[in-house]
Amino acid sequence: MERLAKISIYVLKLTLLLAAGCNRAPADRLDVYPVEGQVLYEGRPMPGALVVFHPQGGGPKAPHPTGYADKEGKFRLTTYAKQDGAPPGPYSVTVDWRQIVVRGEDIQVSDNLLPNLYASTATTTLTARVKQEATALPSLLLRR
DSSP states (O other): OHHHHHHHHHHHHHHHHHHHTTOOOGGGOOOOBOEEEEEEETTEEOTTOEEEEEETTOOTTSOOOEEEOOTTSEEEOBSSSTTOOBOSEEEEEEEEOOOEEEETTEEEEOOOSSOGGGGOTTTOOOEEEEOSSOEEOOOEEEOO
């Protein structure tokens, strides 16, 4: 039971940390449009993978929409509110996939299970364009 409480606290802290970056005053908010996609590594889904959209040419205050892959690798982007979408435009996409490892009372987060290529905007080959309408992206196919 104590182990479950530790995991819950870790997940809550991670969620609050990510949400803090999304807090903006309503006047600063850009229009967003629903975006859904799928991310696969070597043809397989990556449940829990974090997908981050980095605006190309956006300033330091530009929002970075995020989504978590479900058991089928599908995700919906969040910018200001859960699964509200993303502002239109071109993006570089990074993906990070880690697992929570529980050993007895010890809880650890694994290293990224994906090649480093996909973890940085400087090296990622993944790109996407969000339209000024609901967007269903082609699958993001990651390879070794």
